[in-house]
Amino acid sequence: MSRSWHVILGLLLCLWLPIATADEQLTFPASPRPTTPDSATDGEENAGQLVVHGALDTPIMRPILEDFHRRHPGITLRYRNLTTLALHRRFLASPADADVVISSAMPLQYYLANAGHAMSLDTPAARAWPAWARWRRELFALTFEPIVMVVRRDIVERFGRPDNHVALLDLLEQHPKSLQGRVVTYDPVRSGAGYTYAIAESRLSPRYWDLVSALGLVKADLVETTGEMLEGLANGRYLIGYNLLGSYARQVVAQDPALIQIIPNDYALVTQRLAFIPRLAPHPVNARRFLDYLLSETGQRVLAERTPLGAIHPALDGPGTAAALRRSQGEALHPLPLSPGLLATLDELKRQALLSRWQREYGRDRSSPAR
Structure with missing residues (x-):
């Protein structure tokens, strides 16, 4: 990519959103034992760290993080909330800082995935994810x-x-x-x-x-x-x-x-919140586990029932879900497509x-x- 395009992109990013005065963080320390019967006990699944960077307010994200950590209590989970612009700038400056990146700035997320920054997720949940809600198996829409x-x-x-x-x-x-x-x-x-x-x-x-x-x-x-x-x-x-x-x-x-x-x-x-795993993710095993959880019926149910965000998973049909909204609104709904058209912005x-x-x-x- 030419230096001039980098300059133009930088100027455009300045117009996206105001930068937050300070970012917010949540930390869920690892516990030595599973806290519930369904918590993971396998050594690989129940150890290590996970760093998530998101442009999603901590009160909304907390129920999702709490449920994941309950299932994987041996993982030290850290979440950092930033604005979409601060998140994007931080990633470009330090692409190995985060394991999963989540943002509502669809063009910026698509730009990063299209530029080769996203790792492929090859799991049953990723393969079954609706084609309109993903780009390859690298960038996934989580919300509706x-x-x-x-x-x-x-x-x-x-x-x-x-x-x-x-x-x-x-x-x-x-x-x-x-x-x-x-x-x-x-x-x-x-x-x-x-x-x-x-x-x-x-x-x-x-x-x-x-x-x-x-x-x-x-x-x-x-x-x-x-x-x-x-x-x-x-x-x-x-x-x-x-x-x-x-x-x-x-x-x-x-x-x-x-x-x-x-x-x-x-x-x-x-619009949708888009998530990807950076190619330089410091904890790729746990990154794949967390993104797979976000795409699972379990994770999507938490999102649908305990946050105001609409869930996409086709098995869910409650208030605010994509299925319920499509049934009530029909063809009137037009999700912003995950396509090169996003780069026009x-x-x-x-x-x-x-x-x-x-x-x-x-x-x-x-x-x-x-x-």
């Missing part, structure tokens, strides 16, 4: 997380429920005064997630640019995170939130009767072209806002 709308119940009572993008577009265009400054979405300039969704939607929907223009019509706030959107929706500052990460939104909406989560019934993007020329049009459409003068 729709991108959703969240609206306040009072806006539904006044103007109706926007169950799809056409209804949302009509709502924005027909009630611009009532919605001025009361809508929020990602800023594709400052948010890597927002930019990724913008690329996907511009390819998926012929009316996407009309929607961007309508967001500009109501002077929608543009923010960097789903957390900012949820906070503003909960305190009443915003009436409509567009393109939130559903796994986070589901938790907040479940506890707030004033909010409604909507998975659009015309199309809904689905790291192409500077394509990025500038899309953002220029986004800003132009968002700022377009609309002298006759209502149809």
Whole structure:
């Protein structure tokens, strides 16, 4: 790879997400004996270390780590939580530091696997994993997380429920005064997630640019995170939130009767947390064991039942799982494909072209806002 491409990539990474002020760590020390009847007792399975680096909050990751450690108590397990950008930078600087790397930054994870940094996992669970949720046997999607709308119940009572993008577009265009400054979405300039969704939607929907223009019509706030959107929706500052990460939104909406989560019934993007084992993993045996656990029905059940993340394993069918969501939403769900198309988000020329049009459409003068 040329030095100029490395420079461009570095500049692009700076635009993904803010770097955390400090990373968080969890450590599960090895215990001398199995703590449960189903814990591993074989010497190879019950010894050594495992280092996991992830862009996944520790409260969400803890139940998964605890269950794995309960089954393998002889392994000293260390988890380090970083932002997607800090995680990626750390890996490039020290590719032998971690045994498993997990991140929601799909383009960055694909970039690393495609560049030859990922080790193949050849286990029954890996071979049986759905083809749409893996790249070769090196990069695996672990979760199924729709991108959703969240609206306040009072806006539904006044103007109706926007169950799809056409209804949302009509709502924005027909009630611009009532919605001025009361809508929020990602800023594709400052948010890597927002930019990724913008690329996907511009390819998926012929009316996407009309929607961007309508967001500009109501002077929608543009923010960097789903957390900012949820906070503003909960305190009443915003009436409509567009393109939130559903796994986070589901938790907040479940506890707030004033909010409604909507998975659009015309199309809904689905993002996934991607995991791989680095080729230079310091503890490859335990790395393979942990990733195999994450792909197993056992690990996926913990993920589905004890975290807000949607599980992919085809044997699981509870709330939030891929099977249940596909049954309720049908063909409307569009998982972001694990393909070279993800690398388009790291192409500077394509990025500038899309953002220029986004800003132009968002700022377009609309002298006759209502149809």
